[in-house]
Amino acid sequence: MDFAFSPKVEELRGRLLDFMDSHVYPAEQVHAEQVAAAGSPYAHPPIIEELKAEARSRGLWNLFQPNEKWGAGLTNLEYAPLAEVTGRSPAIAPEALNCSAPDTGNMELLTEFGTPVQQDQWLVPLLAGEIRSCFGMTEPDVASSDATNIRSRIERDGNHYVINGRKWWTTGAMSDRCKLCIVMGVTDADADPYHRQSMILVPLDAPGVTVLRPLSVFGYEEGGGDAEVLFENVRVPATNLLGGEGSGFALAQARLGPGRLHHCMRSIGMAERAFDLMCQRAQSRRAFGKRLAEQGVVGDMIAESRIEIEQARLLVLKAAWLMDTVGNKGARIEISAIKVIAPRVACQVIDRAIQVHGGAGVCQDFPLARMFSVARTLRIADGPDEVHKMSIARRELRRFETDLSS
Numbered sequence: 001m002d003f004a005f006s007p008k009v010e011e012l013r014g015r016l017l018d019f020m021d022s023h024v025y026p027a028e029q030v031h032a033e034q035v036a037a038a039g040s041p042y043a044h045p046p047i048i049e050e051l052k053a054e055a056r057s058r059g060l061w062n063l064f065q066p067n068e069k070w071g072a073g074l075t076n077l078e079y080a081p082l083a084e085v086t087g088r089s090p091a092i093a094p095e096a097l098n099c100s101a102p103d104t105g106n107m108e109l110l111t112e113f114g115t116p117v118q119q120d121q122w123l124v125p126l127l128a129g130e131i132r133s134c135f136g137m138t139e140p141d142v143a144s145s146d147a148t149n150i151r152s153r154i155e156r157d158g159n160h161y162v163i164n165g166r167k168w169w170t171t172g173a174m175s176d177r178c179k180l181c182i183v184m185g186v187t188d189a190d191a192d193p194y195h196r197q198s199m200i201l202v203p204l205d206a207p208g209v210t211v212l213r214p215l216s217v218f219g220y221e222e223g224g225g226d227a228e229v230l231f232e233n234v235r236v237p238a239t240n241l242l243g244g245e246g247s248g249f250a251l252a253q254a255r256l257g258p259g260r261l262h263h264c265m266r267s268i269g270m271a272e273r274a275f276d277l278m279c280q281r282a283q284s285r286r287a288f289g290k291r292l293a294e295q296g297v298v299g300d301m302i303a304e305s306r307i308e309i310e311q312a313r314l315l316v317l318k319a320a321w322l323m324d325t326v327g328n329k330g331a332r333i334e335i336s337a338i339k340v341i342a343p344r345v346a347c348q349v350i351d352r353a354i355q356v357h358g359g360a361g362v363c364q365d366f367p368l369a370r371m372f373s374v375a376r377t378l379r380i381a382d383g384p385d386e387v388h389k390m391s392i393a394r395r396e397l398r399r400f401e402t403d404l405s406s
Contacts, residue, residue: 003317007076015058016085016097023054024089024096028367030091041221042174042214051096052129062127062263064099066076067111070127076258076320080265082311087269089372091222091368094266098127102135102171105259106182109199109251113243118201122180131222134204136167136183137252140228145387147252150192152185154229155199161200161241169381174214178204181287183231184252189246192366197248202238208234218373257328260335260382263273264316264342267378271309271349272369277366278302278353292356301352310340313347333395336388344385347385 005013027047034045054060065071074082086093103126110123125131142149152165165185172178172280180201181383187198208231215226229230239294243251279302292298316338321332350372354361361368379385 001312001318003077003321006078009081012060012063012072013085014082016060016082017363019055019058019060020085020093022089023051023223023357024093026052027092032364034385035173035222040404042176042191042225044175044177048092048095048225051092051162051318052098055096055098060097062098064104064258065107065111065127070107070111070123074263076261076323077317079377080261080317083262083265084269084272086373088273089268090266090270090371094131095223098285099262100128101259101262103133104182104262105255106133106348108258109242109255110184112254113247113251115239119237122201126180128277131179132177133180133182134170134172134224134227134229135176135255136170136202136229136231138169140166140168145384147184147195147233149188149393150184150197152183154183154187154198156187156238158234159238160246163200163202163231163236163237165231167231168215168225168226170229172224173204173211173219173227173229176221178224180204180217181209181229184248186208187248194248194249197246197252199242199248199251200236202231202234202236205236208232215239217377220370225297242380254328256382257323257331260339261316263324263378264312264319264338267342267346267375268309268313268316269387270314270357270375271305273352274346274350274368274371275302275305275309277368278305278349278356280352281356301356305349305352308345308348312341314341333392336383338392339383339388340379340385340392343375343378346360347372350375 021254026097029048030047034047035041035043038045041362062071063074064079066074073240086097086099107123107126112122126133137151138144142151144150152163157160163183163185171347172179173181181204182199184197184199184203186194186196210230212228212230214221215228227236281304282298283291319331319338322334350368354368354372357366357368360366
């Protein structure tokens with residue numbers, strides 16, 4: 001395994017770091033002020049479009065997209081360090097580069113499984129950053145960590161499908177720019193649990209689609225928001241089916257592999273920024289006659305944080321390398337492992353940074369409180385820790401089954 005950055009990645013990373021310093025970090029306060037002035041946390045402030053234009057002019061656009069026809073053509077291992085950099089400003093940087101969830105996963109699905117017509121209608125404007133999208137999988141009435149529980153129905157009716165169901169944590173649906181929802185639901189209740197479901201493309205303005213309410217995350221409401229969405233006899237053409245009937249579970253797994261990697265690398269980026277803020281604070285503040293950095297307990301926080309970040313990053317890079325060499329299925333256990341460890345480390349490092357900042361750490365003057373809400377949510381999103389640890393344990397225990405039978 002060689003995790004050294006290629007010349008291509010080094011060059012892109014240099015451009016990205018410069019973009020972050022010159023445009024993204026200075027835009028954070030402007031972004032907050034423009035959202036406040038708009039009177040809605042889901043407003044699309046003008047600064048985002050300015051950042052998008054600047055990113056495109058610098059060649060920092062659709063970096064997540066492995067298909068060279070549609071994007072940068074990077075491998076998972078090549079994109080990983082770039083995703084980490086964007087995680088240092090999670091509310092702004094990913095969207096500025098057109099690399100934010102859930103659009104990235106939806107674009108990957110449309111790239112791999114969409115028909116030419118579907119790609120022209122939805123993928124092209126998504127790649128251009130002209131619209132946003134959402135993904136309707138999780139449901140309020142079932143334990144959606146087990147995707148086989150999903151109850152929403154997608155039923156064939158002549159040349160159409162009719163969708164009925166209720167989804168929540170549909171990220172992005174509160175935005176006026178969100179035009180598409182990829183909905184997962186049951187098409188054949190009599191099939192085996194892994195072939196009952198399908199995915200279908202639903203315009204968010206289709207009759208019968210109702211965005212019921214926003215859902216806050218630790219009290220924060222921002223960006224495209226998270227929403228509860230009701231689908232009542234929503235009728236769309238049969239040509240809107242994504243992939244074949246019964247392929248929904250397989251498509252979900254294909255979508256979530258790279259998405260989990262992106263989340264994990266952005267988590268490392270959040271941890272790195274929190275680490276920097278913690279060190280700066282420790283060097284600049286004095287208590288009990290000496291700098292915080294000279295207090296043994298603070299030094300311990302800093303050392304533990306550096307160790308944990310490095311461990312987590314190496315595991316994420318290994319998972320990315322495996323995804324490139326043996327495929328997402330072959331890297332399934334490693335993807336589960338990073339999905340547990342990266343958000344956990346981010347939570348721990350951000351929490352220590354908050355502690356070193358004292359009261360300042362939990363107020364709006366620093367990004368730490370908002371970053372903590374993002375990192376803590378990632379211990380649930382895309383599969384809770386417990387589900388991923390269960391998969392890891394099953395794989396490990398399987399190696400010892402022959403010992404018990406002998």
